[in-house]
Amino acid sequence: MAALNLLGAYAASLSPAAYCQLFYVLAAAAVLAIAATPSSVQRLLTQYGARNSTPGRSVGTGGSRGDSGLLVNIITWATSVGKVPHSWFIHFYILSLSCSTFWAVQFLRHGAVLDFIIRKQTANEPTSMTTNQVVLVWLLMSLQGARRLYEYVVLVRPSSSKMWIIHWLLGNAFYFCTSISIWIEGSESIQSSDPWSFHVKTPSVKIIFGVAMFLASWYMQYRCHSYLSRLKKYSLPVDGLFAYLMCPHYTCECVLYLSLAIIAAPMNRLYNRTLICALLFVATNLGVTANGTKKWYSEKFGSEKVQGKWRMIPGVF
Numbered sequence: 001m002a003a004l005n006l007l008g009a010y011a012a013s014l015s016p017a018a019y020c021q022l023f024y025v026l027a028a029a030a031v032l033a034i035a036a037t038p039s040s041v042q043r044l045l046t047q048y049g050a051r052n053s054t055p056g057r058s059v060g061t062g063g064s065r066g067d068s069g070l071l072v073n074i075i076t077w078a079t080s081v082g083k084v085p086h087s088w089f090i091h092f093y094i095l096s097l098s099c100s101t102f103w104a105v106q107f108l109r110h111g112a113v114l115d116f117i118i119r120k121q122t123a124n125e126p127t128s129m130t131t132n133q134v135v136l137v138w139l140l141m142s143l144q145g146a147r148r149l150y151e152y153v154v155l156v157r158p159s160s161s162k163m164w165i166i167h168w169l170l171g172n173a174f175y176f177c178t179s180i181s182i183w184i185e186g187s188e189s190i191q192s193s194d195p196w197s198f199h200v201k202t203p204s205v206k207i208i209f210g211v212a213m214f215l216a217s218w219y220m221q222y223r224c225h226s227y228l229s230r231l232k233k234y235s236l237p238v239d240g241l242f243a244y245l246m247c248p249h250y251t252c253e254c255v256l257y258l259s260l261a262i263i264a265a266p267m268n269r270l271y272n273r274t275l276i277c278a279l280l281f282v283a284t285n286l287g288v289t290a291n292g293t294k295k296w297y298s299e300k301f302g303s304e305k306v307q308g309k310w311r312m313i314p315g316v317f
Contacts, residue, residue, distance in 0.1 A: 013124065015124035016120050016121050016180065016237075017125060017300050020274050020278075021274055023173070024177070024277035024278050025176050025255070025280065027170065027173075027174070028280050028285070031285050033279075034046060035073055041071065041072060041075055043292070046292055084162065088163070089171070090152040090153070091171075091172060092171045095175050096145035096179065097146060098223075099179030100145060102179075103183065105276060108195050109268060114190070115191075117180070117184070117187070118187040118191050122187050124221075126163050127186060127187050128188065128266040128267060129183075129186030129189060129266045130186065130201075131186065131280055133263065133264050134182075134190060134196070134203040134264075137205075137260055137264045141178070144256060147222060149219070149230075156223060157231065174281065181274040185272055185273070206265065210260070210263035213255060213259040213262070214255075214259035214260065220248070221249050224248050225249055226241070227239060227240060236305055236306075237302050243309075244311070244314065245312065246293055246297065247286070247293055247312050250286040250290050250312045251314075254282055254283050258279055260278075275288045283312075287313075287317060290312040291311055293311070
């Protein structure tokens with residue numbers, strides 16, 4: 001009982017920013033834990049659609065479900081329950097834009113939900129992100145959500161692929177948490193500002209650099225997604241950045257969140273800690289997926305077709 005009371009007191013002492021950071025770190029740790037499991041287990045937990053099975057290999061041979069032990073059989077059953085259409089990815093971007101709209105209205109009207117979170121944040125942790133930074137990062141995140149929604153409506157072709165509902169829930173949790181993370185370290189400035197008398201100030205060199213980085217990666221990710229949408233289904237992408245990277249659209253995603261962390265950095269800090277934690281999760285999650293993508297391409301098209309290509313981060317991974 002004493003331990004539970006201590007845990008409850010600790011949880012109550014955490015700021016909203018700390019809760020967001022904790023979510024990202026624990027989610028990244030869970031992804032890394034899955035990545036450390038045997039390939040038969042990892043494939044079941046992380047892959048979906050065409051990559052859910054190994055090309056030219058049935059589930060009854062070479063790492064089959066029948067001879068891989070009780071753990072694989074249990075996970076096979078668990079991942080077969082609660083399958084949802086892969087097209088439900090669109091919900092992430094609908095949620096992202098909906099949250100951006102909700103927080104904008106809360107900011108303009110000093111809404112009760114926003115005020116409650118701000119009071120909790122300022123009571124537990126001082127923040128120094130400016131209102132200009134809050135508005136700028138909100139605009140950029142809204143721009144990203146709008147573009148991804150457009151891509152899913154216009155570019156993505158219908159598919160019968162399925163994904164585990166846990167993937168869907170985690171994605172929604174990420175976008176909901178990120179809708180708060182982009183402004184939470186600016187709580188003090190929001191609390192003391194009048195949203196109807198907002199003044200644009202000359203941005204610092206760091207913010208200009210961060211915005212340029214964001215827009216460049218935003219555009220390049222769109223180019224990658226547009227190219228993928230024109231490819232024959234499940235063929236090997238080779239043009240543009242795909243000539244050097246297996247998943248350059250994942251690289252762009254990481255750069256997007258890195259740029260947001262730079263733009264939203266409080267005074268005298270290099271980066272925004274909450275958004276750096278978001279980047280940690282994004283890089284971990286997409287890194288595991290990129291690794292699986294390279295393996296799948298190698299099995300389907302031959303290792304010589306992917307030899308020399310980096311998975312996601314040039315010169316590193």
